[in-house]
Amino acid sequence: MSDLRVDALRRYADRFGHDLGAVRARLLAGDKTPAGQIATDNGLPAAAGSGPATFYADFTAPHGRRHIRVCGAAACTAASGGTQVADVEAALHVSVDKCRDDGEVSLQEVRCLGYCYAGPAALDGDKPCAGQDIAAQLTGTRQPQDPPITVQADCPEPVVTAGLLSTESSWAVWPEVISRSEPTDVLAEVAAARLRGRGGAGFPAARKWTAARTYPQPRVVVANGDEGDPGSYVDRLLMERDPDRVLEGLALASFAVEAEQAIVFIRGEYPRARERVEAAIRKAYDDGHFGPNVHGSGRTLDVRVESGAGSYVSGEETALLNAIEGLRGVVRPRPPYPVEHGLDGRPTVVNNVETLATVPWIVRHGGAAYARFGTADENGTVVACLSERFARPGAYEVEIGTPVRHLVEDLGGGLRDRAILRSVQVGGPLGGFLSPGDLDLPLSEAALSSRGAALGHAGIVAFDDRLTGADVLRHIWRFAATESCGECSPCRVGTSRGLRLAELDATTDVVRARTDVLRTLAAGSLCAFGRRVPAAIRSVAEVYGLEGWT
Ligand code: SF4
Structure with missing residues (x-):
């Protein structure tokens, strides 16, 4: 047991040899036994069960025989004009976070389902429904719609989307690499590529891998498929339609850091992604890509899937590790x-799914080839996801530095139905907002952060004039x-206080209180989530001309 562990339940479980993961597995399986009892059954304090059971949205929401998750996130809210949750409540005669008295139907509001291009969206059990007539789809008067994601590359050649748009098959480099190369060869190519994490933090991948290698084995690599940023659906796209590329990237990363264990963490809102990744893992074992003595190399790589249970912050790498360990x-x-x-105290690399899906191309074509894409300061490509309000929503792979206007007007075709663009949200809920006059900014972290926005996971959500600035701010x-x-x-x-203050008129006292909240969030928050809220709020206020948020 290490002194560095901070969670008391983790320490307890380690000291007495009890398994937090067994509690988590029963909760995920929908075990109806009281959570505290599940924990004590496993020799743990009741809090080891009641803590997670009261933390994750999928555990706290009541479940009827038919459980429906409706998206209340930005893209679906923009798509419906903010009425989608109320529409579904009215159609199904059940409120959010409630189960009907007959136990037949329960409703949960989630953020998000990865259908930002076709919303508003819901999952009926695991079955998707998406479109303006979502309430009718859920009541059965219309057929459920599950539109596919449009994918396009507007860069010299597809990289992340190579498996979807070109003939570049997956598993082309792994057998050769593990048989004939050294881990440092892969590391060198990724360093030469100057690949940065695409999940939002933008940390150089090779630096993270190099740092992990300085700590003793056993090491772990986690593919972060907890794509929580509403507006982005590239990870769902990759896990559902090209899971082999994600797994090959995960294998190459594991080789580079000499890890024998790898995990794909997939959010609970992506049931089909889980199904497809699990099938791809089984096939990879059959084909000798995983398991003991991979392709006769003498090396071992074991890979498994872990599921999220409804928490945006679990996409943050340390929270994600807690989730896998069975903690809140x-x-x-x-x-x-x-x-x-990291995971269970072992050196752990966490890389986002899109980041890992880039690695096979880099190893195949060389890091220098990848480094030529983008700008001198921020190189590479990124898959920008355009939301439903666009005339041509979809996932567009572009070079970093592509003007936002090119994405919005040329690729996205402007807004559908001749609607008037009021703002675009870039980089997720805590990214920032741009006005129509800001669209000449390049899609890069440096340029966007200069306007209080962020590249984030490169989701671009368009808002028309059906939602007011006050609506967006409250959202x-x-x-x-x-x-x-x-x-x-x-x-x-601070976030609860900010929500209350958003309902009040901007009197002198209210404005002072708002300023205090924003400053406290920026200065005192433990992670980027809280620290980013003030910038997101200020950017909404600036774009919509809302007073009293400084
Ligand atoms: S800022 Fe604090 S409370 Fe907010 S998500 Fe991060 S750790 Fe949690």
Whole structure:
């Protein structure tokens, strides 16, 4: 047991040899036994069950025989003009977070389902329904619609989308690499590519891998498929339609850091992605890509899937590790960083799915070839996801530095139905908003952050004039207050306070209180979630001319 462990339940489980994962498995399986009882059955304090059971949205929501998850996130809200949740409640005669008295139907509001291009969206059990007539689809008067994602590359050649748009098959480099190369060869190519994490933080992948290699084995690599940013659906696209590319990238990353265990963490809102990745893993074992003595190399690589249970913050790498360990998905203070002390105390690399899906192309074509894409300061490509309000919504792979206007007007075709563009949200709920006059900005972290926005996971959500600035502002505060993990009080208290203050007129006292909240969030929050809220709020206020948020 390491002194660096901070969670008391983790320490208890380690000291007495009990399995937190067994509790998590029963909760995920929908075991109706009281959660505290599940924990004590496994020799653990009741809190080891009641903690997670009261933290994750999928566990707290009541479940009827038919359970429906309706998306309340930005793209679906923009698509419906903000009425989608109320429409579904009225059609099904059940309120959010309630189960009908007959136990037949329950309704849960989630953020998001990865149908941002075709919303509003819902999952009926695991069956998707998407479109403006979502309520009719759910009542059975219309057929459920499950539109596919349009994919296009507007860059010199597809990289992340190579398997979808070209003949570049997966598993082309792995057998050769593991048989004939050294881990440092893969590391060198990824370093030469200057590949940065595409999940939002933008940390150089090779630096993370190099750091992990300085700590003793056994090491772990986790593919982060907890694509929580509403507006982005590239990870769902890749896991559902090209899971082999994700797994080959995961294998190459594991080889580079000399890890024998790898995990794909997939959000609970992506049931089909889980199904497809699990099938791809089984086939990869059959084909000798995983398992003992991979392709006769003498090396072992074991890969498994873990599921999320409804928590935005669980996409943050330390919260994700807590989730896998069976704890509440709260953020861990850093340092120690996961590369030193990650899953079960082992050195752990967490890379986003899109990042890993880029690695096979880099190894095949060379890091220098990838480094030529993009700008001198921020190179490479990124898959920008355009939301339903666009005339041509879809996933567009572009070079970093592509003007946002090119995405919005040329690729996206402007807004559908000649609607008037009021703003675009770039980089997820805590990214930022741009006005129509800001669209000449390049899609890069440096340019977007200069306007209070962020590249994030490169989701671009268009808002027309059916939603007011006050509606959008409340939406952001509500998202922040609902999804705050609660681990630190500046964010736990500040986001709820901000939501209340958003309902009040901007008197002198209210404006002062708002300023206090924003400053406290920025200065005192433990992780980027809380620290990003003020920038997101200020950018909404600036774009919509809302007073009293400074
Ligand atoms: S800033 Fe918010 S999300 Fe991050 S640790 Fe604190 S409470 Fe959790």
